[in-house]
Amino acid sequence: MGKSIVERAYYLMKLGRVFEERAKEEYMKGNIAGFLHLAIGEEAVHVGATLAFGKGDLFVHYREHVWALARGMSPKTVMAELFGKKTGVSKGKGGSMHLFDPAFNFYGGNAIVGAHLPHAVGAAYARKYLGHSEGVLVAFGDGATNAGNYYESLNLASLWELPVLFLNENNFYAIGTRVDRASAVKELYKKAKEFMPAVRIDGMNFFEVFDAVSKAKEYIETEGKPYYIEALTYRYEPHSMSDPGDYRSPRELKVFHDKDPVEFLKKEGIKRGLLTQEFIKQIDERVEKEVEEAVQFALKSPEPEDKELYTDIFCEVCTDVVP
């Protein structure tokens, strides 16, 4: 793996970490409201997969800030969206759970568990039909694997031979219900194996995620068929800011804090001669500055105008006829 990729990964994972820690602070101050789902602890999956996957369409769940940043969306416009401002990626109408930008092939930000899986299947159908070579990546949690959308989508992606990478981020909890209390099949990748090749990987390890997704991407794009990765990961924060998170033991938290993906990448990168202390220091400073700028940008941005209430409901033709 090249030095530049690892450097980029460190920057994005650190950016994600600092961005989200700051988002939490801003939530406490009242600058961000509603549901805020933090992905602190899951950065290796979000960044590793995005970097390995290239430019293909991404369909993601509601814990998607780091996915969006990794895809290249600006911390400023993402933070402004969290603040509900006019300058946000979704003009302040979507919020934390609904980041969209077709310019980055980024399609949400979906807050109904598993409902975006059929979108990924449909998009892959369309892209393949129109002769595009790139596949589609859809990320979802362990909770989604027990819902109907999941099985429908595995079935259709396989039946129609579509280049979809199903990336299951198993963080062990669907809000407060542990995975083994919700799923009859305990190793989730086995719930895909009848439909497509499926593997389980360590989602706290950037290198493992990057390699697995690179391999998967190659497979779906050359074979034109789906592939499945279950990445074991962990969210250090509760499900959302309104979840007390008291269903997890301190011992369990420690086990996963010891595997902190940002710290792991730092250590492993230095060991392999791909990162230096000096580079890390530079990045850490740069990230602090960028996140501060993002917050200032969001704070100073205007609220959407009242007329925005009635825009973006329909296309121009229909907007003209709807009173």
Next chain:
Amino acid sequence: MLYREALNKALDEMMEKDETVVILGEDVGFYGGNYRVTEGLYAKYGEKRAIDTPIAENSIVGNAIGMAIGGLRPVAEIMTVNFILIAMDQIVNQMAKLRYMSGGKVELPMVVRTPQGVSKQLAAQHSQSLERFFTSTPGLITMVASDATAAYYGLKYAIELDDPVIFLEHELLYPMKMEIQERKDFDPFKADVVKEGKDITVVSYLKMLHDTLQAVSVIEKELGVSVEVINLHSLNPLDMETISKSVKKTGRFVIVTEEPKTGSFAGEIVSKVTEELFYQLDAPPLRICGEDVPTPYNRKLELLSIPTPDKIAKQIIYWGRENGI
């Protein structure tokens, strides 16, 4: 020509003209459609464009959303409106909201076609009119095709539109003989006055429009009045201009729909008419709707549960006399 053939002609012409138009749904391809609306399209355009799906309505709509995102113009068929309830998350939470939630960045040029209504003795789970769920969801266009002209031009219009459209048909209209009137300027957002009159305005659509038209001569004869009948092609947006113009002339308003009365779309139209035209009204508005019951299997009971030409005539005549016509 049959009503269903007008729909088929619209699909065929759009698929011929634009290769990003695809159809998907249960049995729409090889089998030709359970109501034969998509007959011949599989043979002509192949399995990549006339896509047979499993019985998974949620995925039919969800996949269509993804296809629209990916650059196609999908026309999804839900075999009957009863099964669309399986797909309501995709319709209400996804299809209707993606444009708004994305600040206008995600556009969904797609149509979900489905027939609704009471057919013949199909019982409660196969005999429903559910337009209220769509018309009360912001972000959806709800069109209705009451005749071959609206079926042909309306469906083509819906496919070309850059918004998600729920396109409602009626099971009993499929085999009915009718012709497409030449209407190059057809606009589904403008209602048609299908019969002019000066004393009572009656608005309807789908099967009930035909039942209303059958009832008109009896009403006119019994009450000694002339009745104006308006055919809606779109429920949301609703052409209040045409309705308003008519009510200002007649001073009396009746809406005929097949859905159960409580919470009905008919109630919404009556609210609008009352709010906007209260002082033009010479009589309280009248709703003629289905009964508030699950549709029974028994034919006699089934016919008691929905308006019929005879019941429409009787109710309007009674209401007319009560209100001094």
